[in-house]
Amino acid sequence: MSTYTNFNKSLEQRFIKYAKIDTQSDPNSPTCPSTLKQKNLGKELVQELLEIGVTDAEMDDNGYVYGTIPSNTNKPLPVIFFCSHMDTSPDCSGENVKPIIHDNYQGQDLILPDDNNIVIKLSEHKDLKHQIGNDIITASGTTLLGADNKAGLAEIMEAAAFLMRNPDVKHGTIKLLFTPDEEIGRGVDKADLKKLGADFGYTIDGETLGSIEDETFSADGAALKIYGVSTHPGFAKGKMESAIKILAEILDSLPKDTLTPEATHQKEGFIHPVSMNGQVEEAEAQFIIRDFTDEKLAEHGQFLEETVKKVMTKYPKSTYKINIKAQYRNMKQVLDQHPKIVQYGIEAIERVGVVAKQQSIRGGTDGSRLSYMGLPCPNIFAGEHAFHSKQEWVSVQDMKKAVQTIINIACIWEERG
Numbered sequence: 001m002s003t004y005t006n007f008n009k010s011l012e013q014r015f016i017k018y019a020k021i022d023t024q025s026d027p028n029s030p031t032c033p034s035t036l037k038q039k040n041l042g043k044e045l046v047q048e049l050l051e052i053g054v055t056d057a058e059m060d061d062n063g064y065v066y067g068t069i070p071s072n073t074n075k076p077l078p079v080i081f082f083c084s085h086m087d088t089s090p091d092c093s094g095e096n097v098k099p100i101i102h103d104n105y106q107g108q109d110l111i112l113p114d115d116n117n118i119v120i121k122l123s124e125h126k127d128l129k130h131q132i133g134n135d136i137i138t139a140s141g142t143t144l145l146g147a148d149n150k151a152g153l154a155e156i157m158e159a160a161a162f163l164m165r166n167p168d169v170k171h172g173t174i175k176l177l178f179t180p181d182e183e184i185g186r187g188v189d190k191a192d193l194k195k196l197g198a199d200f201g202y203t204i205d206g207e208t209l210g211s212i213e214d215e216t217f218s219a220d221g222a223a224l225k226i227y228g229v230s231t232h233p234g235f236a237k238g239k240m241e242s243a244i245k246i247l248a249e250i251l252d253s254l255p256k257d258t259l260t261p262e263a264t265h266q267k268e269g270f271i272h273p274v275s276m277n278g279q280v281e282e283a284e285a286q287f288i289i290r291d292f293t294d295e296k297l298a299e300h301g302q303f304l305e306e307t308v309k310k311v312m313t314k315y316p317k318s319t320y321k322i323n324i325k326a327q328y329r330n331m332k333q334v335l336d337q338h339p340k341i342v343q344y345g346i347e348a349i350e351r352v353g354v355v356a357k358q359q360s361i362r363g364g365t366d367g368s369r370l371s372y373m374g375l376p377c378p379n380i381f382a383g384e385h386a387f388h389s390k391q392e393w394v395s396v397q398d399m400k401k402a403v404q405t406i407i408n409i410a411c412i413w414e415e416r417g
Contacts, residue, residue: 002166004404015154016099019146024094025087025184033063033180041086052161062190065178075417077172081201084152085182089388098140105136112141118390135396147394148387152204159406171410187366203367206381209398212345213379215332215360216368218297222287222324229317230281241318243283250311267292328364331371338376348408352401
């Protein structure tokens, strides 16, 4: 069987090309994709797929890219898909990204040239200690890099090109899915699962080399509106109840040492206000609520509402509305019913010579929701680090191992078919 090699540094070139295309999504936009510029990358991916021989490659009106690598075996096998997202986070600029390759990293702090205050320190980025001698790609200091999730895109595309060039590597039908708007929680809102035509899959959107994530947060979103009493401030005594101040008091009443992202880790959940705005008469805040069990998630939502009620008793003329909606659920509940999907992912990683790390992720992926849409879907490492920030980085050597892992997954399902 042929083994993947990074021919003429095609992997780096592919990734850098994608990173330079601004695909930042916008949570305030009602359209799909939320930003039309995401389609610029979609068009590039379709063109590259057609060039390597994926004849049905296409992008639909909503910005989703689909393609098929045909089976080259006579065995009746399940249809696997591989998925990554095209958008980058709204948390940090993705415009005019300038990727830089730091060859043969030797443990030094990486000072980024366009802003010397942005330093990727070995003391703060523990995974860098495993990268001695490797080639690290960063941005230049004024933007994120976009390795989340353009590393995954480049890795899937490299694996697809390899499989199309090497018919001696046997595999079943493989579907490719590239999504918009994952970073704003809409990554599979309009995915055409009939067109995809797969049985299960793997997102390539994880962090550390060797990681496979079969467990995510369960997630709800909460919208809180406070309706206060407005009057002329010169004549407000005994009359005004400011919605802004009421909302501020509610936020101040939430725990500061627990149930908040900055004070939790591992499998501890939280209630996190992510935006707020308002005037004296009306103010609102958006929250995300997270935990690994649905029971604790419900408890957090109830705690938030009880906190609101308690504060509101001080303001008898004011009212509120709170709306809590499900966003996604812990995919482990689905994946535990299909153990081979995770087992073969672990084996694929270990065939690369890496110790597989089966773990949970304090976040969600497209795979979280796809699992509940009937397509079980764990998350495989892409090598991305410090995502959503100007300190984002990725290792070329880790990316190569991700490419080989994707190929190995396809081969293992064929071998066991």
